[in-house]
Amino acid sequence: MQDAAVLKGTNDGYEIILDDEADLNDVFAALRKLLKKLETQTATGSSQPIAFDIQTGLRLWSADNRSEIEKIFSKFQLFSVHKIISDVITKEESARILEQESVHILDRVIRNGQIIHIQGDVLFLGKIHEGGKLIVGGNVYVLGDVHGVIQAGYPDLEDKMIIGDVHNAQQVRIGEQHEILDDTNQKITENTVVYVNDLHVLDYGKVEDLKQINPKFFNQIGGVING
Known part of the structure; x- marks a missing residue:
């Protein structure tokens, strides 16, 4: 035996x-x-x-x-x-992993005082009013209108990104890093990538430079950027 x-x-x-x-x-x-x-x-x-x-x-x-x-x-x-x-693994752990790895499509209005928490990646199509907050565990792809606070990598993942036009946002956050934006910020366009650089500081790039910004993510999406 x-x-x-x-x-x-x-x-x-x-x-x-x-x-x-x-x-x-x-x-x-x-x-x-x-x-x-x-x-x-x-x-x-x-x-x-x-x-x-x-x-x-x-x-x-x-x-x-x-x-x-x-x-x-x-x-x-x-x-x-x-x-x-x-x-x-348990059913609860399995559900958590699936949620974390899913891309959620969010098309809603987040009003002043509202805080929305979502695990995984989010494709945001709605609108965030000033004072509203969208807090995401993964990456955020912005096709909507952001005037409030938007965070990727909650609570402390600095390898996540915010991709899209957030020039009207009050504040952008990646993990524990954050920056308050104002009307003079010329770095953000509809093709902006907000990320944390090697100095652990929020930085801004362009989608076409994603291979240099985050090679791992670039390879995950097949190494192709459609401009």
Whole structure:
């Protein structure tokens, strides 16, 4: 019968694979046995601490069961958990990831005092009045009329961008960086890219320069800009 906890060496260190079909009590017992064996082997060798990746396979572990793994490791001074990795996720986490990776089309009026929060990328077709706020977790593509506050990369992602005409906006934000705009700002046109540069300061470019501004994003969209 295969052990419910098996040690495996990787290029990055060590991982312990837990049998996702075994009874949990058997898994915990096998993990204790394995760690005791490793402790005996390292007692006469290196005393360097070892952090393990724990692979749980197709079993979805609860917070209590994850805590039990941490508790078992706490009995062994030289061993610790680097991370616990599962091949499955909860429905809630799945929904969050899908929302974050989706492009949402938003065609509405955001009035003074209103704050709209959206995860993922947003194609904005509506209007933001002065005092209104659109707060987005991903990138924002502006085809509407912005007179309020618009933010991409909420709360602190500086690799996101605002693309489009926001010259009438009160304020633009990327992550934690922000700038108040005024009537003298000549840097913004309908093809403007608002982004955070290498100095962690808000900067402005043109869509045709997107390859230089954000090569990763440029490659994600196929490396083609239609002007």
